[in-house]
Amino acid sequence: MAAAIRAVEAAGIVKGFPGVRALDHVSFTLAAGEVHALVGENGAGKSTLVKVLTGVHRPDAGRLRLHGREVRFAGPPEARRAGISTVHQEGNLVPSMSVARNLFLGREPRNRFGLIDLARARLLAEEILLGYGLRLDARRPLGSFGPGTQQLVALARAVQADARVVVLDEPASSLEAREAETLFEVIARLRAEGRAVLYVSHRLDEVYRICDRVTVLRDGRVVHTGPVTGLDRLRLVSLMLGRRAAEIAEQGVSAFAGSHPEPADAPLLRVTGLVKEPVLKGVSLAVRPGEVVGLGGLIGSGRSETARAIAGALPPDSGSVTVAGLPVRGRTVRGAIRAGIGMLPEDRAAEGLIPSLSVRENIALAALPRLSRAGIVSDRRIDRIVETFIRRLGIKATGPGQRAGELSGGNQQKVLLARWLAMSPKVLLLDEPTRGIDVGAKAEIQALIDELAVDGLAVLLISSDLEELVEGSDRIVVLRDGAVAAELNGPDVTAGLIMRAMAAHSPAPVPSGGA
Template identity: 65%
Template sequence: MAAALSSVLSARGVGKRFPGVVALSEVDFELAPGEVHALVGENGAGKSTLIKVLTGVYSPDGGDLTYQGEPVSFGTPMEAQQSGIATVYQEVNLVPLQSVASNLFLGREPRNSFGLVDFRAMRDQARDLLTSYGVEVDVTRPLRTLGMGVQQMVAVARAAATSARVVILDEPTSSLEPREVDTLFGIVERLKADGVAVLYVSHRLDELYRICDRVTVLRDGRVVHSGPMADLPRLRLVALMLGRDLEEVRREGATKFDGERTAADTGPVLAATGLTSKHRLDGVDVTVRPGEIVGLGGLLGAGRSETAMAIAGALPLDSGTVVVAGKRLRTGSVAAAMRAGVVMLPEDRKADGILPDLSVRENIVLAALPRLSAAGVVSRKRQDAIVDTFMKRLRIKASSPDQRVGDLSGGNQQKVLLARLLCTRPLVLLLDEPTRGIDVGAKAEVQGLVDELAAEGLGVVLISSEFDEVIEGSDSIVVLREGRVVTELHGADVNENTLLSALAEEPADDH
């Protein structure tokens, strides 16, 4: 059939509704063999919903799906996978307690002549597969013992090895180091050369223009643009995603926070000294004054998240002190840190943050319930007032405060988490990858909010794998490598050249 020659997977007039929300409306989408197709849009634009419709998680309310020239209606994700559509989600969806080899061949394990799993063959094939993709790892180790970046590469390698005709990559580089990104792109190029269609979802514009052939832009559940990537200037892409006038975006893009945020000329609101945890941190010092944003710079594994977790009481320490507003905290206690006004936005919002089956209201007020109650009775009126305030301030998109948080987009889930932290009236806010997986518009909103909070006197510690975000958002940067502070950057030294130089500097010889 002619359709099979030009399109391996397509949607025509697809619609999807949820209570009070139109997630997709008359969406047309086409994915060709041997192309890398970018799917972009703000959080809540419909990207995740479209992927779930294409892969059998959701049934469309209207429209038609075609796969390899034939009409299809996948009832489950397994049906889609068995048909040749492999999906790698942003949050790795494998079995953490099983070995790397078992995860790579899950559901298609090699068998011996007796029909039993041939574990030796599986290990050998897993080792060869990963080595061919430039990933060196002990395939007998449980997946959960590896870093998020390596887990993501295992998930991508598994998808690439399933003889799929379509591979969907949802924010695949969010946990990867630059070297691993290059390895991933090599895998994508191999898939493309083999005629496999790749649907690529990312908010990193550099990646999109480097690897993608075509792009489809969604906004409010509708397709607002589809065409060659090279024909769409970056500023035009941002304008389409935001639904804004091009000149308005150009003006905003040229305007930075120019209020010259200055920390209050007082003692530090946070003084962490000598934070040490075996194999993780070695004598880390971090000082934050009221109104100051201090970035933690470093590559994956440098100790950035561990430093924030130690300050928040979530990482036991062998030694070190944490002082907040002049009072020394009991380390290793999240409750003590929260009582003192220290709160943390975790890197993995699904595992450590949201309660997906609870409502927006319940997720937001969860941390503030003690101060909202009187004689053990929680005031619904006070709950509603707080929820209304933060839903408006953070522009949380939900059909109502009673909507299930698990049904929101990733960016709106992140905003709900921020709202929960802010309603506790903290003194110190620890942000670990606050814009991970968030679109351009939501990212700008979160960054603007952080600036506002600092201007109001909050002390902020910022962690991001995107150097531009740390540089542009921080007053000073503590640079970490292998759990140690290698330098601190202040004022004019907070720039890309000095940060990269600090990271590339040869470590001092301790012997």
């Protein structure tokens, strides 16, 4: 780095929010003419660092230099004027406006009267986008095109702004293979032009294919920075997951034995060839009654998308889901619930719990149609069911009337579990069921999962915690880049083999053996 021109230097950056320090003295250097990967699991601090670099957040401490000059951005517009462009994963353009207007937003070509020249804007836009493999009518609203096209338009806009620093936040997450190839060609062009590219991604293949250096964040701190070449994939996964994960892998910790009864032979849940471009690529798995199957993989591997597709919240392009041998009808949430599928979502605040409603109302919510007769709901039946599950799950509340938002994280998770158990499901999909709760509540949730398996439910357990997966699962299916990379059984259920499957070059079975 001594000879390289430093485009961006972050020194000792600190950024905190109520109750959490998102960045803890982070130092980072991005050179001109390099593609630098920024990786880490959810909560590692990647998004916060990007927002500090692009003016969304002001750091609490530390210094930021751009091309050797110290800067302190008042907001994103100031960062853009300084030469930093960002392409966000969720998009940052205006879907209702035309492609041409989006491409030149704020920099529109004008005629001799000073008015926007729409005809010229259209011709220029279509010519520029041809270089990105896009042949389209630039007069059409951007929102009328698919997410891949929108992402490439956003990238073209960032490049056309003549930025010397381009930040790409998960740019390939919504791209199909052909579009991704175009993206990589554009990135190579940016590198050749001497621009600095910060590439945020969960996909290891992308990191190893196009990036020169990599910085790993974990818990708000930099744990590694160095060249991609020579960095073993398993080592990179260990750095992302943490020291504890590396220790587990070295020790070859195997799955616990004997907690669950031997499951029946016939699968209760069978998933075959689920495809949802570009996030799922033919996922197949099966869960038998009384069995807990773990679903592992790095963030972005397709774990949550698989669960959402099974539950009808992300209708697949193709593939099938059956429960007890019967197909789930309609590929909708209603059809999945009727088939006996319940899902505990990863984000309980946004997709599960209704904090303003009482514990009683949250538990009864999904079961109300079953508890009504001729459209009239029996309060007595609701009270009986709510009291049963408050007692069975050990929900700590002042009473059924307490607002759910006032409960601890562990008790909120139990309320959501109670809601689905009140539906008498056959299959439970649990996406990060112990995330964000204390150690005691975590142990209680894990014990409840075991009890559900003993009761004969088929449980699909998604977790970023390798130890939780290993200790809580009978079998483990590992996903990588939207496809099944390995299925681990018996003595192969170890943290070491999970990590090897995550780090594999291509989706393929992992050989039997220890870590």
